[in-house]
Amino acid sequence: MSPLGLRQVYDRLLHAQGPQGWWPAETPVEMAIGAILTQNTAWTRVEVAMANLRGAGLLDARRLADLPTDVLAKHLRPSxxxxxxxxxLKALAAFLADELDGDPSRLARMPLDQARARLLAVPGVGRETADSILLYAAGHPIFVIDAYTRRLVERLRLADPTAPYDDLRDRFERELPRDAALYNDFHAQIVIHAKDRCRKKPRCQACPLRPDCAVASGGTE
DNA sequence: TCCCAGGTGTCTC
DNA sequence: GAGACACATGGG
Structure with missing residues (x-):
């Protein structure tokens, strides 16, 4: 069992990295598109594909849904x-265009369970992708469990990192207040920490998750 | 040259 | 239900 509670983990990350207010996209539609493109892929590759879509005027659910699959695939090649x-992406775009007037933020008008079930019925939308859209594009209070979150869980021995997705999600949601803004920022903190600190500096002596962390205790990096 | 990256669906046992 | 595998590019 980790000596750190989840709230304590979040507080340390927040103190070290500052509030993130995060999902690297401009609009709810871009967030939903990014949620598909980032599946098992580094975000740097997603950005290239997103730039292709933007340049072609395709950051739009109806246009994506109507585009031939092979044409869309060419734009997505870098990801x-x-x-x-x-x-x-065409399946998700068709769902958004047909049922939400192209705007994934309309999922906010549905009860969370219903919105999640509708997303999970779209081919290619699994738990993580659905929850990313629900949290970041629609503002529903649901915690996203991704590879970064599992690594944090493993490293801090918060739970069994191989546990089923919904078990880990329940763990986070039981221990934290039901707050979309908190879940949004906590997940962002985990990703930023993993990418900017631990991945590049695996032996970082100022890691905010270390008990003796200089950053978390108010020291300098 | 090899490993890895913010998953999901399908198939086999 | 669990595990193996396919899907693919490009940076480090």
Whole structure:
């Protein structure tokens, strides 16, 4: 069992990194598109594909849904799995266009369970992708469990990192207040920490998750 | 050259 | 239900 509670972990990350107010996209539609494109892919590759879509005027659910799969796949090539993601993105875009007037933030008007079930019924939208859209595009209070979150869980021995997705999500949601802004920022803190600190400096002596962390105790990096 | 990156669906046992 | 595998590019 970790000596740190989840709230304490969040407070340390927040203190060290500052509030993130985060999902690296401009609009709810871009967030939903990014949630598909980032599946098992580094975000740097997603940004290239997103730039292609933006340049082609395709950051729009109806246009994406109507585009031939092979044409869309060409735009998505830099993000990897481009044939697969073209099919998945068209399926999500069709759902958004047909049922939400192209605006994923309209999921906020539905009860969370209903909105999640609707998303999970879209081919290629699994738990993590659905929850990313629900939290970041629609503002529902649901915690996103991704590879970064599992690594944090493993490192701090918060739970079994191989536990089923919903078990880990329940763990976070039980121990934290039901607050979309908190879940949004906590997940962002985990990602930023993993990418900017621990991945580049695995032996970082100023890691805010260390008990003797200089950053968390008010020292300097 | 090899490993890895913010998953999901399908198939097999 | 669990595990293996396919899906693909490009940076380090």
């Amino acid at each position: 990897g799995y481009f044939n697969l993601k073209a099919r998945r």
